[in-house]
Amino acid sequence: MSQPRYLTGDKAGIQEFLDKFDVFLFDCDGVLWSGDHLFPNVAETIEMLRGQGKQLVFVTNNSTKSRADYKKKFDKMGIPCEVDEVFGSSYSAAVYIARILKLPAPKNKVYVLGESGIEQELASEGVQYVGGTDLALRRAIEPEDFAAIADGSSLDPDVGIVLSGLDFHVNYLKLATGFAYLQRGAIFLATNTDSTLPTAHSLFPGAGSVGAGLVKAFGKEPLALGKPSQAMMDAIEGKFHFDRSKTCMVGDRLNTDIQFGIEGKLGGTLAVLTGVNKKEDFLGEGKAVVPMAYIDTLGDLLG
Ligand SMILES: O=C(O)[C@H](O)[C@H](O)COP(=O)(O)O
């Protein structure tokens, strides 16, 4: 397998690379920012790409925010962006549940292990849900909870799906409730299964780590609707109608972003070294996932 091209400092190489593509799918966490810290020259780089007539789609696995929430974050960060240019894992999951899975009512309610972003996107697709940010679940489990979960009296009989995402308020009561729904036949879905979350210039447990308790207890993996799922790629292509051969995926994580682009048969992939993976993870022989090119930080695209 050919080695990826290193673009930092290679002005001619950068323009040659950019000229190959009309569309750039941008990962967010670890590429544009670390939490609320915007990486250097990101806004200027986005502006440069728009100035060259490139179409941009922001494709994030971070399920804690909805598209509307991300639009607010982009505005706060000074990055011009339309809400329709954002396509997150929460939206991907909500579209899948509402338009593909389409469980017959009334057993089509969703138990959410996650934050408001998932709830907002489910609501935007008319999907009913329980759990999520419900304050009644943000507490220690009590002895009487075990019986109420076991006999189903604290469960909603219309829940047909468990959707696991990044939940900053996960606890035993929430996991026990989700596991009870799975034991009762609920379909197990995840917005994404990233092991770590790149934020505050460090790594924290990601959505996959939060949901790991359910996976271990239930003994089966969920169907994940975020990157690298090609259900997400198909949904994005269905919405934006782009030519995959003229599209590049830009990301910091090999087993989500770059794999997403390669399996989606996109024209190219660009790894950015400000997030999860380091160049040692894809340089040299026998590497499983290798990007077409890589760059130290997104702003280096300014040449
Ligand atoms: O754990 C997670 O959910 C992910 O690490 C995180 O949110 C990834 O976001 P992305 O890099 O896809 O924007």
Ligand SMILES: [Mg+2]
């Ligand atoms: Mg990322």
